[in-house]
Amino acid sequence: MIRFVIAFIVCKLSIFGLRALGRRASHTPGRMALFICPDYIKYLKKPEHIICVTGTNGKSTVCNLLEDTLRKCGYKVLDNKFGSNTANGIAVSLTDGVNMFNKCQYDDCVLEVDELSSPKVYNFVHPDYVIVVDLFRDSVKRNAHPDFISDVISTNVPDDTVLILNADDIIGSRIRVDGNNKRIYFAVDPMPGEIVGEDNIINDASYCPACGGTTEFSFRRYHHIGHIRCRDCGLTNPKADNIARGFDAKEGKLYIEQKGQKYTYPLIQPSVFNIYNELAAISLLLEIGLKPEQIAQAIEDIKVTDSRYYENQINDIKFISHVVKGQNPIAFSVVSNYVKHLEGEKTIFMMLDDNIEIKVASENLTWYYEADLERLADDSIKHIYISGYRAEDMRYRLLLAGVPAERMTTFLDFNDVTEKVDFSLAPTFIMLFELYYYDDQLKVRAAIEKKLQSLGGER
Template identity: 35%
Template sequence: MLRFIISLWASKLCLFLFKHTGRERDDRPGILALRLCPDFLDRVKKPQLVVAVTGTNGKTTISNLVSNILNLEGKKVAYNTWGANYKAGQARCLLDAVSIFNRPTKDAAVVEVDELLSYKTLPWIQPNYVIVTNICRDSIRRNAHQDLIFSRINEGVSKLPNATLILNADDPNSSFLGENNNKRFFAIADQHADVFETNVSDFPVCPKCGTIPVFNYRHYRAIGNFYCPHCGLKSKTGDFIGTKLDFDKREMLVKEKDGEFKYPLVSDTIFNAFNIMAIITLFRTIGYSPEVIAEHIKHIKLPENRVACEDLGKIKMYTFSAKGQNVSAASTVFEYLAKEPSKKELILLLDEHYGDDPNIETITWLYETDFEYLKNENIKKIIVAGQRYLDYKLRLRLAGIPVEKTVCVFDEQTIPDYVSTDGIESIYVLHDVTTVLRAKKIKDKIKEKITNQ
């Protein structure tokens, strides 16, 4: 106990100094807390409401949106807006939610949880609600295989007998989590969309009998409604179902046991519609009315480190997180860009960089990701830069993308030199989560070039 008290006081002092020296977005107070007391996460008191968010893709987006809605409700919320989801970030988050006497000072905490470590951290955090966004193909080196991630999350939630899981019924992997937990499911009905075929194998066989599953419909990749023709295993039924999505009006109808209600959408992407469905399901389960939730969604927006747009007159410039080394995230973004009708140029900044370390992750993910989607006629040019530029050059050739549509260079600083605006309506800078600042610098240089023309 004495060790925890020393850890709490020392790390609270560290947090105070960091906040008052412009370094609030820093995990080092959490690192200090864990070094002084390794079981800090277990010992620190939690607010009355704790929401944990885990899964492969969408954790930071959903965590931000949940936190924003709680703030709009007048709640004091502890949350790391920059997506720190390892133990140090979680300790930093919960450290901000207690006094030096270990008494809760916040009404709620929204804790982003790394899916690979969830089996350890979820039991320490003891959330009231766990949102699992999805489980799908990710980095081979970091997360190995989706079955491993399923087992890790399942082990974690099995130790939370009082928690309610918020699960995506249209995800054939994560929807079968938590056999003994309370669960609420969300889904989106068949929108009769033109869904591209994919290289990404998120759900190759039935987990019960090994038979190849059949999909009644898909929204993208393996997100959709399936059944097994051999053993009869099938998708879960949603408690909250998005019945009609209107991306032009940015709204959707959601059916539940109490009726059908209209909610706003925060973007024109199907994957963000699923994020909004998760949020609706969470707050309806907590007890908020559809009207209150809908009103709050009108006033929230996607985090700028995931998607941002600037209107430069005749051209719109976007920065868009596409998660390098993550085949499911990159392929989903590529499909969206192929379908988005504007005439565009793409800039790919998907290499992972750690200082001057030239050892960037295995390139096998390039050959599972659907670069073939980028052959679409509305994509006029693709610019790639970074240490792996030659690997991208080869992959683009194998995808059938004409050589005259691509520019592949080593030096990222030269990217603006290759950007042209003739006949272009939009420019997308796609970046990895580790390259947000680099992408912003490139975007600012391109913006300067365009405004000076």
């Protein structure tokens, strides 16, 4: 206990000190606390209900939706927005949630949990609910593969935790499949106008996760997401409790069937990725006892705060800025697919180096060869401008993907973009930036917008 007290004082003081210096204190105080007292998180007083959100993609969006909705419904909610989603960050957030006498000041706690932090978090936090949004391949550097991640989560989630799982994800839906946990599944039906059936390099469910047999899809949304069946043991997707049956993008409505009843919710964003995210959040909110009407009313005004997407019409050019989550092949594939299917002709500018790794090492390129960059060979993409240290590697990957050589330009410094780009080539200009370039891209974005304004309507 003495170790905890020392760790607690160190953590509180360092949070205070770092923030006084204008730093976020997102994980360092937690790292110190866990170093002093490895089971530090266990001794921190916690809110009554603990909800953890994990999975490869969509964690932040689901957390934001849950936090906003619960707050609108009158709950005091602790979150880890200012802590990182690792054990260190969660230690900071939970320390933030208690006063100097370790007394918790919140009703509920919504924690975004990095998949690999499962052992350090679940054993000490003991969540009431865990949402697994999906399990995909992630960065080779951060992660190994879904088979391994699935085992890590399954091994560490407690037996009495309620699981909220994606039924369309044959890997993620099998978390603790042999456990006694209550399981709530959500699924998204094929949507009107949805483009499916395009090939993906990655399919991590080629072999049955139960018996190793060969699987086949009756409906493939992307990668291993869809309706799958094992030819050998007959394993198929679990039956969903909450199913998105359709949406009306114009009216902003999402239609969800729950226990045979149909309900209408506000549609937060019409992309299928965000429909999964919204459905995951709604499934949890229903499970903790909120009424569909109450949830619908609470999420009416919620907007997904999208620092990852920005759009601005400047004269006759539509300028879009879109994040590509670093070294994550699924995210890159999804963005490439989005760019391909975006209406009209476009040019692309890439600033995709790993801003941290490039300064100290040579960036891993594996993700270039796992992402579906063949989508960028589409004729609607008039030119691709590639910046950074890895520009020649990206040029090579795109050549192999079928992008003609004359449609590509490479240069080292992304600040040169305004001199290099021919904005007259297409009415839409898309900037794809790596997550860690967020602050840099704001400056680049401003320079591009200034340039576009100075061009007037010359295109």
